[in-house]
Amino acid sequence: xxxxxxxxxxxxxxxxxxxxxxxxxxxxxxxxxxxxxxxxxxxxxxxxxxxxxxxxxxxxxxxxxxxxxxxxxxxxxxxxxxxxxxxxxxxxxxxxxxxxxxxxxxxxxxxxxxxxxxxxxxxxxxxxxxxxxxxxxxxxxxxxxxxxxxxxxxxxxxxxxxxxxxxxxxxxxxxxxxxxxxxxxxxxxxxxxxxxxxxxxxxxxxxxxxxxxxxxxxxxxxxxxxx
Numbered sequence: 675x676x677x678x679x680x681x682x683x684x685x686x687x688x689x690x691x692x693x694x695x696x697x698x699x700x701x702x703x704x705x706x707x708x709x710x711x712x713x714x715x716x717x718x719x720x721x722x723x724x725x726x727x728x729x730x731x732x733x734x735x736x737x738x739x740x741x742x743x744x745x746x747x748x749x750x751x752x753x754x755x756x757x758x759x760x761x762x763x764x765x766x767x768x769x770x771x772x773x774x775x776x777x778x779x780x781x782x783x784x785x786x787x788x789x790x791x792x793x794x795x796x797x798x799x800x801x802x803x804x805x806x807x808x809x810x811x812x813x814x815x816x817x818x819x820x821x822x823x824x825x826x827x828x829x830x831x832x833x834x835x836x837x838x839x840x841x842x843x844x845x846x847x848x849x850x851x852x853x854x855x856x857x858x859x860x861x862x863x864x865x866x867x868x869x870x871x872x873x874x875x876x877x878x879x880x881x882x883x884x885x886x887x888x889x890x891x892x893x894x895x896x897x898x899x900x901x
Contacts, residue, residue, distance in 0.1 A: 678866060686867035689858060693868075696854035697875050703771045703840045703850065704879070708833060710776025711783050718780065719787025720813045733784065740781035745842050748774045753846045767848035771840060779836045786828045790821030830887035834880045841876075851875055 721733040753770045756763035802812040844853035851872045859868035
């Protein structure tokens, strides 16, 4: 039977509920990981712009470790390695995905935020300090609001990458889209509809964000060219 035969696609749509559950699981992981990544990105991105060498060093270590090690290894260490150290350190596949993907992309978002902060004129920071603002208040009230417009496009691209990287949870049998496609296609010996269908579902999640990033980038370019 041809891999594109109608019967194969009918079987896929008959079991589409499994893929819908995988879609929701992927969406939940993406939201949880994004919240963690944004929190870490803001914290370490702000630390990387401080004058304190120790805080900058801590931020640099975090960024370099997570940017230069594969996400798959981080999954294996957290999911399989932690229980070997302590039997009480057993983390579910769902929370392992949120932690690992969040930590991984937090490092990239920290770099995006650092570049945005550095794009704001230093005179803004000096003026805030002269008015008695603390470093935290300066970042929260003055610098970050100005940096947001510059970092929106690369930040949105990171969100797209984060969603795609949630597929890594399949290595520890998390019930995401990719694992659903692998298990269903193996049981039914029906691969093309499963992976094409999952590709479409990922596209549905990622394409609007990628389009938004391009539009914001074009808007920023036009704004700078006019200025």
